[in-house]
Amino acid sequence: MKKVLLVAAAAALSVGSFSVQASGEAMYNNLGCSGCHGAGGNSMVPSYPSLAGKDAGWxxxxxxxxxxGKRxxxxxxxxxxxxxxxxxxxxDFLSGK
Ligand code: HEC
Known part of the structure; x- marks a missing residue:
């Protein structure tokens, strides 16, 4: 599992930060995350936590x-x-907001 994550991280890095951010933004919007957590992770609804500017690792x-299911x-x-x-x-997209 650790190995898989490392390979994924290396692949993401080699794509370059611009396209990684663009695809992170596209995934965030296309998966419907923005519907609850707001545009760019700035939630307008108290029951949905804002994600903008939070630590990427977190x-x-x-x-x-x-x-x-741990959480x-x-x-x-x-x-x-x-x-x-x-x-x-x-x-990465959300932490950069
Ligand atoms: C239907 C509404 C809804 C959608 C859609 C949704 N979330 Fe959430 N999300 C929540 C709620 C509610 C919580 C708070 C859960 C809790 O209290 O433990 C949460 C918590 C989180 C947290 C932890 C934030 C914190 O402050 O603890 C992250 C990260 C997160 N969501 C990311 C995403 C991502 C990425 C997507 C898209 C794949 C997404 N969410 C889609 C409602 C939603």
Whole structure:
């Protein structure tokens, strides 16, 4: 598992920061994350946490924890698996907001 993550990280780095951010933004919007967490991660609804400017490593970990069930929230346990393979790109996009 660790090896897979390292390979994914290396692939993401080799693509260059611009396209990684662009695809993170596209995934964030296309998966419907923005519908709850707001445009660019700036939520207008108190029950949906703002994600803009949060630490990328922390966002990545939350998505992994929602996927594994280590962190329990019915909505996010359903949403996080859709971000599989794009956790880092989405986290990088949001932390840069
Ligand atoms: C239907 C509304 C909804 C959608 C869509 C949604 N989320 Fe969430 N998200 C929530 C709620 C509610 C929480 C707070 C869960 C809790 O209290 O533990 C949350 C929590 C989070 C957190 C942790 C934030 C924190 O402050 O602890 C992250 C990261 C996150 N969501 C990312 C995403 C991503 C990425 C997507 C798209 C794949 C997404 N969410 C889609 C409602 C949503």
């Amino acid at each position: 966002i990545f970990d939350q998505l992994k924890d929602f996927q594994s 329990v929230d019915p909505t996010m346990n359903a949403m996080a698996p859709m971000a599989a393979g794009h956790e880092q790109a989405i986290a």
